Amino acid sequence: xxxxxxDLLPTTARxxxxxxxxxxxxxxxxxxLGLYVLKTGRVxxxxxxxxxxxxxxxxxxxxxxxxxxxxxxxxxxxxxxxxDAGALIRIDKSAVLAGFANPDFARTYGRQAAQQVQAHRxxxxxxxxxxxxxxxxxxxxxxxxxxxxxxxxARLQLTHEATYRALRALVEAGRVNNPSRGTYRLA
Amino acid sequence: xxxxxxDLLPTTARxxxxxxxxxxxxxxxxxxLGLYVLKTGRVxxxxxxxxxxxxxxxxxxxxxxxxxxxxxxxxxxxxxxxxDAGALIRIDKSAVLAGFANPDFARTYGRQAAQQVQAHRxxxxxxxxxxxxxxxxxxxxxxxxxxxxxxxxARLQLTHEATYRALRALVEAGRVNNPSRGTYRLA
DNA sequence: TCTGGAATATGATTTCAATCATATGCTGCC
DNA sequence: GGCAGCATATGATTGAAATCATATTCCAGA
Numbered sequence: 001x002x003x004x005x006x007d008l009l010p011t012t013a014r015x016x017x018x019x020x021x022x023x024x025x026x027x028x029x030x031x032x033l034g035l036y037v038l039k040t041g042r043v044x045x046x047x048x049x050x051x052x053x054x055x056x057x058x059x060x061x062x063x064x065x066x067x068x069x070x071x072x073x074x075x076x077x078x079x080x081x082x083x084d085a086g087a088l089i090r091i092d093k094s095a096v097l098a099g100f101a102n103p104d105f106a107r108t109y110g111r112q113a114a115q116q117v118q119a120h121r122x123x124x125x126x127x128x129x130x131x132x133x134x135x136x137x138x139x140x141x142x143x144x145x146x147x148x149x150x151x152x153x154a155r156l157q158l159t160h161e162a163t164y165r166a167l168r169a170l171v172e173a174g175r176v177n178n179p180s181r182g183t184y185r186l187a
Numbered sequence: 188x189x190x191x192x193x194d195l196l197p198t199t200a201r202x203x204x205x206x207x208x209x210x211x212x213x214x215x216x217x218x219x220l221g222l223y224v225l226k227t228g229r230v231x232x233x234x235x236x237x238x239x240x241x242x243x244x245x246x247x248x249x250x251x252x253x254x255x256x257x258x259x260x261x262x263x264x265x266x267x268x269x270x271d272a273g274a275l276i277r278i279d280k281s282a283v284l285a286g287f288a289n290p291d292f293a294r295t296y297g298r299q300a301a302q303q304v305q306a307h308r309x310x311x312x313x314x315x316x317x318x319x320x321x322x323x324x325x326x327x328x329x330x331x332x333x334x335x336x337x338x339x340x341a342r343l344q345l346t347h348e349a350t351y352r353a354l355r356a357l358v359e360a361g362r363v364n365n366p367s368r369g370t371y372r373l374a
Numbered sequence: 375t376c377t378g379g380a381a382t383a384t385g386a387t388t389t390c391a392a393t394c395a396t397a398t399g400c401t402g403c404c
Numbered sequence: 405g406g407c408a409g410c411a412t413a414t415g416a417t418t419g420a421a422a423t424c425a426t427a428t429t430c431c432a433g434a
Contacts, residue, residue, distance in 0.1 A: 049328035051373055058308040069301040072294075097294065106293035107259075107284065113300035114256040120307035121245040127314055128344045130422075132391065141236035150411060157315045162391055164413055181399075182412060186238055317392075319421065337381060349421055351383055368429075369382060381430075388423070399412075404405105 002037060003065065005099075005108035006091050013095030018087045019043070025080035025088075032070040034093040038062055041086015047078040062086070071096045127157045136166035137175065140186060149182065189224060190252065192286075192295035193278050200282030205274045206230070212267035212275075219257040221280040225249055228273015234265040249273070258283045314344045323353035327363065327373060336369065 001007055002014070019025070019041055026033070028047065036043070038060050045057040045066060057078050060066040070076055071093045099105040122142055129135040135156055139145060145152045153163035167184055170176035177187050188194055189201070206212070206228055213220070215235065223230070225247050232244040232253060244265050247253040257263055258280045286292040309329055316322040322343055326332060332339045340350035354371055357363040364374050 049373075051328075053324070053328050055325055055328050056312050057305070058312060069298070069305045072298040072301060100293040100297060101290040103288040103293070106287040106290070106297070109297055110287060110293070110300065111256070111259040113297070113304065114259060116304055117300065117307065118245075118256045120304065120311070124307070124311065124314070124344075125243050125245060127311070130390090137240070138242055141238075141240050141242050148411065149413095157311075159392060160411085161393080161414080165391090168413080186236075317420090335381065336383095346422060347381085348384080348423080352421090355383080375434100377432100377434080379430100379432090382428080384426085384428105386423100386425080388421105390420100390422090391418105392420085393416100393418070395414100395416080397413080397415105400410085402407105402409090404407090 002089065003063070004112055005105050006037065006065070006096075008102070008105045008108060009091065009095050009099050013092045015090045015092075016087065017090065018085070019082045020085045021082055023082040025082065026067075026076045027079050028076055030076050032067075032073055032076055032093055034091045034096065035065055035067045035071055036060075036080070037065045037089045037091065039087045039089065041082060041088070042084040043088075044081050044083050045078045046081060059083075123155065132158055132162045132166040133169050136163055137170060140170075140176065140184065145184060149184075189276065190250070191299055192292050193224065193252070193283075195289070195292045195295060196278065196282050196286050200279045202277045202279075203274065204277065205272070206269045207272045208269055210269040212269065213254075213263045214266050215263055217263050219254075219260055219263055219280055221278050221283065222252055222254045222258055223247075223267070224252045224276045224278065226274045226276065228269060228275070229271040230275075231268050231270050232265045233268060246270075310342065319345055319349045319353045320356050323350055324357055324362065327357075327371065332371060336371075 006014075025036065025043065040062050043060040043066065045060065047055050047057050049055055058066060067076065067080065100109070123144070126135060126138045126142060126144070129138055135158065139152060139156050144155055149163055149167070150160050153160040156163065158166075167176065167178070171178045171184070175187050176184050178184050193201075212223065212230065227249050230247040230253065232247065234242050234244050236242055245253060254263065254267065287296070310331070313322060313325045313329060313331070316325055322345065326339060326343050331342055336350055336354070337347050340347040343350065345353075354363065354365070358365045358371070362374050364372050366372070
């Protein structure tokens, strides 16, 4: 199903569509239609700087929403380009704006957003840790190691090699257990 | 005055207080009172991991709010410790929750939160750029260089030395102008 | 006006993560 | 069953940012 809080909006507010690599969902300056929930595939949000520099704003991954702020804007402020084919749901801007009149939707939206902000702040703190070993340890303590080590490394802004080495060092220091190939947990 | 959207809440929902270094605003597990807007000073949010590891969750700076998610929780999930003396305003949890019944407050909250999420995503993308010179350039294009270079460096998760060197390299490459000591802008 | 602290700025050295390379195990699929 | 692709894992080398050091400028405040 749709992630909170958008599951509370009328089903008429959603449009499913499949996307192919290279598709452009919207362009900087185009009138805003709403936000998107990516089911599968990959989408990049890119902005062109004042002197023509391309700048990636965000890389959306499966299960996440993007362009939420477009709901409060007349025009998109970046391009959305499909990197890997997949599927997504577009959620009407007007439905979201109307949804804020429903305290249930509004509170759920607020809770989700506040938790997301907190998670971002924590990741930024962790990414600011210089030593790979300390960073990986903090990432584990924060519960960021749930999927593959490769994904974990990307979230920590480390190469997977550096992450594997740090994991091994932590295991050798007795701070982390490695019960089986590819699984690590706090000692 | 108070930053959006909290300026829309009744003044009775606010309590001003001064804070001294070492003060503890709340502890992990304590009943939640609400969120805070820091006027001056510095506050750290810290969490204790399952095995007793101290982990900084967030470092709040002047003019920003923190513990927003506590509004949706029974207990605080981290400690708030004053690092530098200053002043702050506490905003009642119940007033915020009640505020969501007001569509104007709810939409303003939603807009603020969505924009903050976007800003965080962009900073995370920029921080993921490995080369200091590219990172600094992206930071400038994104408009992150507004205060001091020292603050800019901290936002980029670079040392200020590395940032100064990157700025000099960008100036020498003609990509950035340095009209006067301490001021840099796109060429 | 003097002084202390912070920002600006840059040089020298070190360290440690990125990069490059290689190997193995696992999984899905043709 | 075999092959392709990916995650896991680790070694060797390189490169670039951190660290350490130092100097100047600027500003606030005593």
